Amino acid sequence: MICQKFCVVLLHWEFICVITAFNLSYPITPWRFKLSCMPPNSTYDYFLLPAGLSKNTSNLNGHYETAVEFNSSDTHFSNLSKTTFHCCFRSEQDRNCSLCADNIEGKTFVSTVNSSVFQQMGANWNIQCWLKGDLKLFICYVESLFKNPFKNYKHKVHLLYVLPEVLEDSPLVPQKGSFQMVHCNCSVHERCECLVPVPTAKLNDTLLMCLKITSGGVIFQSPLMSVQPINMVKPDPPLGLRMEITDDGNLKISWSSPPLVPFPLQYEVKYSENSTTVIREADKIVSATSLLVDGILPGSSYEVQVRGKRLDGPGIWSDWSTPHVFTTQDVIYFPPKILTSVGSNVSFHCIYKNENKIVSSKKIVWWMNLAEKIPQSQYDVVSDHVSKVTFFNLNETKPRGKFTYDAVYCCNEHECHHRYAELYVIDVNINISCETDGHLTKMTCRWSTNTIQSLAGSTLQLRYRRSSLYCFDIPSIHPISKPKDCYLQSDGFYECVFQPIFLLSGYTMWIRINHPLGSLDSPPTCVLPDSVVKPLPPSSVKAEIIKNIGLLKISWEKPVFPENNLQFQIRYGLSGKEIQWKMYDVYDAKSKSVSLPVPDFCAVYAVQVRCKRSDGLGLWSNWSNPAYTVVMDIKVPMRGPEFWRIINGDTMKKEKNVTLLWKPLMKNDSLCSVQRYVINHHTSCNGTWSEDVGNHTKFTFLWTEQAHTVTVLAINSIGASVANFNLTFSWPMSKVNIVQSLSAYPLNSSCVILSWILSPSDYKLMYFIIEWKNLNEDGEIKWLRISSSVKKYYIHDHFIPIEKYQFSLYPIFMEGVGKPKIINSFTQDNTEKHQNDAGLYVIVPVIISSSILLLGTLLILHQRMKKLFWEDVPNPKNCSWAQGLNFQKRTDIL
Numbered sequence: 001m002i003c004q005k006f007c008v009v010l011l012h013w014e015f016i017c018v019i020t021a022f023n024l025s026y027p028i029t030p031w032r033f034k035l036s037c038m039p040p041n042s043t044y045d046y047f048l049l050p051a052g053l054s055k056n057t058s059n060l061n062g063h064y065e066t067a068v069e070f071n072s073s074d075t076h077f078s079n080l081s082k083t084t085f086h087c088c089f090r091s092e093q094d095r096n097c098s099l100c101a102d103n104i105e106g107k108t109f110v111s112t113v114n115s116s117v118f119q120q121m122g123a124n125w126n127i128q129c130w131l132k133g134d135l136k137l138f139i140c141y142v143e144s145l146f147k148n149p150f151k152n153y154k155h156k157v158h159l160l161y162v163l164p165e166v167l168e169d170s171p172l173v174p175q176k177g178s179f180q181m182v183h184c185n186c187s188v189h190e191r192c193e194c195l196v197p198v199p200t201a202k203l204n205d206t207l208l209m210c211l212k213i214t215s216g217g218v219i220f221q222s223p224l225m226s227v228q229p230i231n232m233v234k235p236d237p238p239l240g241l242r243m244e245i246t247d248d249g250n251l252k253i254s255w256s257s258p259p260l261v262p263f264p265l266q267y268e269v270k271y272s273e274n275s276t277t278v279i280r281e282a283d284k285i286v287s288a289t290s291l292l293v294d295g296i297l298p299g300s301s302y303e304v305q306v307r308g309k310r311l312d313g314p315g316i317w318s319d320w321s322t323p324h325v326f327t328t329q330d331v332i333y334f335p336p337k338i339l340t341s342v343g344s345n346v347s348f349h350c351i352y353k354n355e356n357k358i359v360s361s362k363k364i365v366w367w368m369n370l371a372e373k374i375p376q377s378q379y380d381v382v383s384d385h386v387s388k389v390t391f392f393n394l395n396e397t398k399p400r401g402k403f404t405y406d407a408v409y410c411c412n413e414h415e416c417h418h419r420y421a422e423l424y425v426i427d428v429n430i431n432i433s434c435e436t437d438g439h440l441t442k443m444t445c446r447w448s449t450n451t452i453q454s455l456a457g458s459t460l461q462l463r464y465r466r467s468s469l470y471c472f473d474i475p476s477i478h479p480i481s482k483p484k485d486c487y488l489q490s491d492g493f494y495e496c497v498f499q500p501i502f503l504l505s506g507y508t509m510w511i512r513i514n515h516p517l518g519s520l521d522s523p524p525t526c527v528l529p530d531s532v533v534k535p536l537p538p539s540s541v542k543a544e545i546i547k548n549i550g551l552l553k554i555s556w557e558k559p560v561f562p563e564n565n566l567q568f569q570i571r572y573g574l575s576g577k578e579i580q581w582k583m584y585d586v587y588d589a590k591s592k593s594v595s596l597p598v599p600d601f602c603a604v605y606a607v608q609v610r611c612k613r614s615d616g617l618g619l620w621s622n623w624s625n626p627a628y629t630v631v632m633d634i635k636v637p638m639r640g641p642e643f644w645r646i647i648n649g650d651t652m653k654k655e656k657n658v659t660l661l662w663k664p665l666m667k668n669d670s671l672c673s674v675q676r677y678v679i680n681h682h683t684s685c686n687g688t689w690s691e692d693v694g695n696h697t698k699f700t701f702l703w704t705e706q707a708h709t710v711t712v713l714a715i716n717s718i719g720a721s722v723a724n725f726n727l728t729f730s731w732p733m734s735k736v737n738i739v740q741s742l743s744a745y746p747l748n749s750s751c752v753i754l755s756w757i758l759s760p761s762d763y764k765l766m767y768f769i770i771e772w773k774n775l776n777e778d779g780e781i782k783w784l785r786i787s788s789s790v791k792k793y794y795i796h797d798h799f800i801p802i803e804k805y806q807f808s809l810y811p812i813f814m815e816g817v818g819k820p821k822i823i824n825s826f827t828q829d830n831t832e833k834h835q836n837d838a839g840l841y842v843i844v845p846v847i848i849s850s851s852i853l854l855l856g857t858l859l860i861l862h863q864r865m866k867k868l869f870w871e872d873v874p875n876p877k878n879c880s881w882a883q884g885l886n887f888q889k890r891t892d893i894l
Contacts, residue, residue, distance in 0.1 A: 602672030
């Protein structure tokens, strides 16, 4: 109870008054420091006095504390007397008690407490404080250093703190009521944890605090402490510790910085290496988040830990990270995988371990895919154990099933390990084509990946850099570039749009292939938007056939942009499903029309026009919308139609019905259409008249005069035909007979040969009309107009051999139609002869071919027989008796 009464008395905050008088506070250090309390007459063996105090002094600046007596049955307290304890801080680096930084008068930085503990025993605590890595809690650990028999006393620790809004250079200590108290967790034996919440906005402010420790029934009060929390940050341990072998054959230890740290960190790395030949440990401090360890060996085990601390300024080391272990393989390739482009040179290094022994680099051989030994000329000895192979001017890797790489094996002289390095070689020649639209507002670039091999896990990206003006002579990849979003189109091309654009700026662009193994760039190309303009197609395109000339006239309007001189290209052709285009170039920039000759004036033509800059730069525009000509009459018909007649009526009477028959004119003759036909009549009595028959192709009139001449005219929108056929019907001429004989010979079911013999005549023969019909059918009469010089004619039609046909031959004179020669059947006497003659055309070639084949067979057989019979006959020139004889010279035998 006496001890407890003393404790109550001590709570009067006497220590605050003393410290207020000195206006001092102890700056907390990043490392561990000690709180020590002792009676003034204690010896140095138990405690080190504050600097400037005598061992025998019992007062501090003339101030004495009132002593409190304890009554206890405990033997350890039987000799206690009134004692004043002095408490101070000291660090591990300083054996003396701390002084205030501005202690000009040499005043000791202490406070006093009343105690009933025996005079020769001091009280000591280890203290360490830091700001947690999340920057929210300030933590202080208090660990008791009591010696037996007071070691097992229970402790109660409270921390009093205040965080002023503004702290001047020499502040007064805040009043007692402004302090806040937190209860420290002493669940761990002899160790207490005190947690002070610190707002983020006050991390740079000064935190004032002191400790109140109750131990063994005695209350100890520490001096006032001060600290800036931001200077006491203890980061969280580094994250993501990992190890890998670099392309240079070093072991790379890397990690990630802990989150929420407001400043750069330095790191301490400790690692150990354990192999069959070497055991070593190392401890290094670095500012980067990685460390390279050289001299790596195959079959070795590496264990690593990392911790962090503030790089510049005070701070506390974090805890060590969890140990990470990495074991190297028996065969080490560095780099283990290479991604490169066609035409490049690459090298692999290798360290080979066999049966706990590293193989000499001079005994290492290299293989490609275990099928091709790499020549030794490509080997290099880097060191006693490191071998190097170099590949020059590489070709693209050809996929082998699911393998898209070549396997490079590092082997001992007599065996190969199953591990290998991987070599990926791809062709990065990607063509990028760009075009600027006709409005000069955007540039569209396209590229395809069909020409390159696709690697799993790779991505492609267009990158570019814009220069201020024009392109350099040789484009190059700039280290500073921008990515451009490109989108896959339905045709397999990627398309990127630059908008807005600078017409005279050079856009250097390339395709970057990103892969976990690295990145590759296609050869760069530089594009000037002004040089790749694709103009808008010409507008107002028109096409027409000029009347009376027959030329195709094409006209157009030049697009507004670009303002450069343009050349034009025209394509035209007969309209249809598949137009056979003809091309025509117009280089005159001022031209807006052109006239072209065409073979058919009466056809519909499709016409399109496109344009391009005259200086050769830029692209052709799209073709304009097609324009079509309209079929119009450009001239009067070239001639009237050919026609014939059918005469019906009694041959004894003078009046007969004549029906005229003609075929519609073709477009080339009508130029280009026929609106109607007109029949002109002229009789022997000088009677003349015309009859319009419209579009009909048959007309019947009454023949009553001795001579009646008719002419059929074709009429179009321009006029009547100029050249026309006349046919005169004359009673006297109908009796003129000059056809002596007529024969018809069927060649086959589709052809009949018609031949005739004429007798001399005084009349001028103009032409013949051949007429034929099937007598077994009531079909129309078929007729042909042929030249007067022809004596034999092949009629092509469908003929049935069992049917009966009538053939008629009419001689046409200028004076009228002569008497026809008519036969009602095929000619029988020479039919077989003509059929045989026709058969000869087939039989003779067959006989000739067979004869040639037989002759060739005989010659080959002759050569084989000669070789067979004369093979064993010796050559007389090889005989001794025949030496010197001339076998070509004739020798007479007597």
